[in-house]
Amino acid sequence: MRARSYHHGNLRAALLARAEETVRERGVQALSLRELARETGVSHGAPRRHFGDRQALLDALAEDGFVRLGQALDGAVRDAEPDCTARLQALAGAYVRFATRHAALLELMYTGKHREGAESVHAAAEQAFAVSLGVISEAQGSGELVPGDPESLAQVALATLHGLAAMANSGMLDVEELETVVPDAVERLLSGLRRR
Known part of the structure; x- marks a missing residue:
């Protein structure tokens, strides 16, 4: 089940906001696209549409x-x-x-x-x-x-x-x-x- 529903146009901003939270709370080493997708409530491939790696x-x-x-x-x-x-x-x-x-x-x-x-x-x-x-x-x-x-x-x-x-x-x-x-x-x- 997804935590939130994102409409086109705001997923990139939501991913960046969550990534910044992760960096602040757990450091850069804890940041991964797959974990970011899970925490943002989107499919694991969704972040790759905005960030290739x-x-x-x-x-x-x-x-x-x-x-x-x-x-x-x-x-x-x-x-x-x-x-x-x-x-x-x-x-x-x-x-x-x-x-x-x-x-x-x-x-x-x-x-x-x-x-x-x-x-x-x-x-x-x-x-x-x-x-x-x-x-x-x-x-x-x-x-x-x-x-x-x-x-x-x-x-x-x-x-x-x-x-x-x-x-x-x-x-x-x-x-x-x-x-x-x-x-x-x-x-x-x-x-x-x-x-x-």
């Missing part, structure tokens, strides 16, 4: 994660005040929130991004990180930040945020501490990047 499912999950991360970053920046500090603080908060709420997915995202043949994952990652690159480039253009390679500056900022999220995900920092640590980290980064 397990690796295609993992790539789709990583790509979806980067798309969602990009949307979170973009939304935070759009909702922030227009100055550089507010936009970077909003971006930082959005990144760390996503990274701590979706720790297992984030690990998969970064693993899949570097796999040969994962062009769609790489493209989605580039799109997500274009948000931070845009904030830095605009701040340089307006004279708020020092000149220099905006991609390099964005990488340093994201590496800092990713490191803080990794520390929280591994238990080295309490998630609650991030509410003060992240804004402080952004201020410290900005103190070195602001025009004097």
Whole structure:
């Protein structure tokens, strides 16, 4: 007996949602197309119509994660005040929130991004990180930040945020501490990047 009935058009989304739950609850190693079909309540061959094999499912999950991360970053920046500090603080908060709420997915995202043949994952990652690159480039253009390679500056900022999220995900920092640590980290980064 099937747990749910899926109509055309939403099976792929349902499979991705269930796959993300599996990764979060039991890790990537527990993910299989057959088990995913059983847990989703569809025939064991149904997932193969959307994902040719397990690796295609993992790539789709990583790509979806980067798309969602990009949307979170973009939304935070759009909702922030227009100055550089507010936009970077909003971006930082959005990144760390996503990274701590979706720790297992984030690990998969970064693993899949570097796999040969994962062009769609790489493209989605580039799109997500274009948000931070845009904030830095605009701040340089307006004279708020020092000149220099905006991609390099964005990488340093994201590496800092990713490191803080990794520390929280591994238990080295309490998630609650991030509410003060992240804004402080952004201020410290900005103190070195602001025009004097």
